[in-house]
Amino acid sequence: MKNHTYALRATGFVIAFALPITGLLANTTKASAASTFSQSDLVRTMNSFLSNYYINGGDFKTTLTDAGAIHFWEASFDRETLTDASRLTGQWKDKISETYYRYENTHSANRFGNSKTWIGNDTDWNDDYSWATQFALDAYEVTGDQHMLDQAKWHLDFFYKDYYDSVDGGGFWRERNAKDQKDVPSNGFGIAAAELARYYPNVTVHNNPMNTDKTYLQIAQDTYNWLKTSFLRSDGSLQNSFSGRDWDNNLYTYNAGVFLEMGANLYDLTKNTTYITDGRKVVDFAKAHFTTGSKQIIVNEDAVGENGLYRPDPVNSYEIVFKGIFLRGLSKFITMGKQSQYVDWLGNNAQSSYDHRNNDLPSAAFDQTLTNGRSTGVASGLAAMTYTLAAQKLSGKIEAETGQKYGTGRNESASSASNGQLVGSIDKAGAGVEFRNLSSASSLTFRTASANNGAKLSLYVNGSYIRKVDFPYTGNWNSTFADTTVPVSVPDGATIKLQYDSGDVAANIDYVTLSGSSSATRIYGDADYAGNTVSLAKGSYTVAQMEAAGIPNDTMSSLKVPDGWTVEVYQNGFFDGTKWTYTADNPNVGPANDQMSSIRIS
Structure with a gap:
């Protein structure tokens, strides 16, 4: 019988087989199926996670009852989850x-x-360092700390130079000292390569075994193509590993997540739709294969050569994080690949973990309430919540630091800036900041600072150059700001980018505000079209999605409805309770005043 524990780490003890979850179920009541989580719920539950698991000024407990610091590869997922939640909410920046x-x-x-290489010993596996590299890149995106980017680049270069070769067609080796196995997890370096391509588009890395020089984009493409050829089956499943050991054909959500995230990044960089076609196969297989119940909650892995589908133990098995890795890849596929048809499924998994929370800790099992959980399992629930909220269309005011940076563009601290950060160093060719998945708008207002006369940057919408945007002189880079409004048509779901092109002059970006749209319903916090205002495109919005769009629960007092549109307002958060229907502008919504908890627009 083939043992599926090829996934076992060289460090620490785990139980990889399916175990009965005995003694873990809590005597707590499951939240109502109609309840929904909001950004404030994410902040509260993340604070509970930090209170219960964050130790030693930066480590994470293994479980609630095991206070030892979890191995650094798993801690990298905890750290990425914290970083992604910080990027969404603006909280916990100091902890990054x-x-x-x-x-x-x-x-x-x-x-x-x-002098600061993370490779302190020769026993940890290459995929461990892949995760640390990906976390360093995430942390750089939030902090703008150049050392983090430098370290991510150095470690990717180190492993590519000598531990990627043409044996078995390509790919990174799993271990440096025993080149006898290649697998999907170790090739997560391809994700880091794709991310580095945004900062270093023209830099090449020499590979010693093959005597080649490749850009980061080429490294990512080669890695993806090798994974696809080696492990992707026609039904959308991904096998695990092969080479000098027995073939491991087990199916893990981890591997699907790595493949999805790499493909999403490559689609974003190249717009090659092959990555979308591949990704849909992978998502659709995972949705049908690893799930349980009508809402298809992810609970299983598949030991193909043994007993088939099994549930990883949510306390003692590191495999409990595999579904979190998958949902991270799915979120990238949704946002970068514009695959919004999967948002509800992502949200169902997040909601289930949140509904089964105990002590404000999302459930590591997702579909059962527990008294204990591995930190990475709890983090998987928090990650699902973060990704669900982040997948909603952006409208109104958008902080620049939450955008995707390119080239030398980076987050910089500025006490006078909104939320304490801005995007600066947009002063080299290709540097810039990009905002994805925007609600439709007819104008953009940029708040900027520049000590240069004649500051200007190039504006792109959906990859097409639109115009130069001139910014006023403010006398400094980070304490005095001015607004510039640009009339421009922004289609629903669009991507906009400010980029430094030839002839441009640097400016720092504090935030951008989207305004005006003839193809959106306008929701107002006060009567007579006053107060907080948010535009919503056609679609269905739970309370969590409303709050992500900038509409607090129970705050609508008036609205404007485009001709031919229908707006259905619901008293409860999941399209139930009393319903009010509007087909025209209404300066005072009457009985629905401050009652809206979900909304459908058609």
């Missing part, structure tokens, strides 16, 4: 740097020409 430097200061050594 704290947890990064806790990892580096406790795992680094002076080796291989890097």
Whole structure:
């Protein structure tokens, strides 16, 4: 009988087989199926997670009853989850740097020409460092700390130079000291390569075994193509590993997540729709295969060569994080690949984990309420909540630091800036900041600072150059700001980008505000079309989605409805309770005043 524990780590003890979850079920009541979570719920539950699991100024407990710091590859997922939630909410920024430097200061050594290399020993596997590299890139996106980017680049370069070769057609080796296995997890470096391509589009890395020089985009493409050829089956499943050991044909959600995230990044960089076609196959297989119940909650992995589908133990098995890795990849596929048809499924998984929370900790099992859970399992529920909220269309005011940076563009601290950060260093060719999945708008207002006379940057919508945008001189880079409004048609779901092109002059970006749209319903917080105002495109919005769009629960007092549109307002958060229907502008919504908890627009 083939043992599916090829996925077992060299460090720590885990139980990889399916175990009965005995003694873990709590005597707590499941939340109502009609309840929904909001951004404030995410903040509250993340604070509970940090209170219960965050230790030593930057480590994470393994479980509630095991206070030992979890292995750094798993901690990287905890750290990424915290980072992604921080990027969405603006909270916990101080902890991003704290947890990064806790990892580096406790795992680094002076080796291989890097005084702070994370490769402190020769026993950890290559995919461990892939996860640390991906976290460093996420942390850089939030903090703008150049050291984090430098370290991510150095480690990707190190592993690509000598531990990627043409044996078995390509790919990264699983272990540096025993080149006898290649697998999907170790090739998560391809995700890091795609992300580095945004900052270093023209830099090449030399590969010693093959004597080649490749850009980061080429490294990511080669890695993806090798994974596809080697492991992707016609039904959309991904096998695990092969080479000098027995073939491992087990199916893990982890591998699907790695493949999806890599493909989503490559689609974003190249717009090659092959990545979307591949990704849909992978998502559709996972949705049908690893799930339970009518809402298709992810609970299973598949030991094909043994007993088939099994549930990882939510306390003792590191495999409980696999579904979190998958949902991370799915979220990237939804947002970068514009695959909104999967948002509801993502949300169902997030909602289930949240509904089964205990002590404000989302359930590691997703569909059962537990008294304990591995930190990465709880983080998987938090990640699902974050990704669901982040998948909603952006409208109104958007902080620049939440956008995707390119080239030298980076987040910088500025006490006078909105939310304490801005995007600066947009002063080299290709540098810029990009905002995806926007609600339709007819104008953009940029708040900027520049100590340059004649500051200007190039505006792109959906990849097409629109115009130069001139910004006023403010006398400094980070304390005095001015607004510039640009009339421009922004289609629903569009991507906009400010980029430094030839002839441009640098400016720092604090935030952008989307305004006006003839193809959106306008929701007002006060009567007579006053107060907080948000535009909503056609679609269905739960209370969580409303809050993500900038509409607090129970705050609508008036609305404007485009000709021929129908707006259905619901008293409860999941399209139930009393319903009010509007087909025209209404300066005072009467009985529906401050009652709206969900809305459908058609």
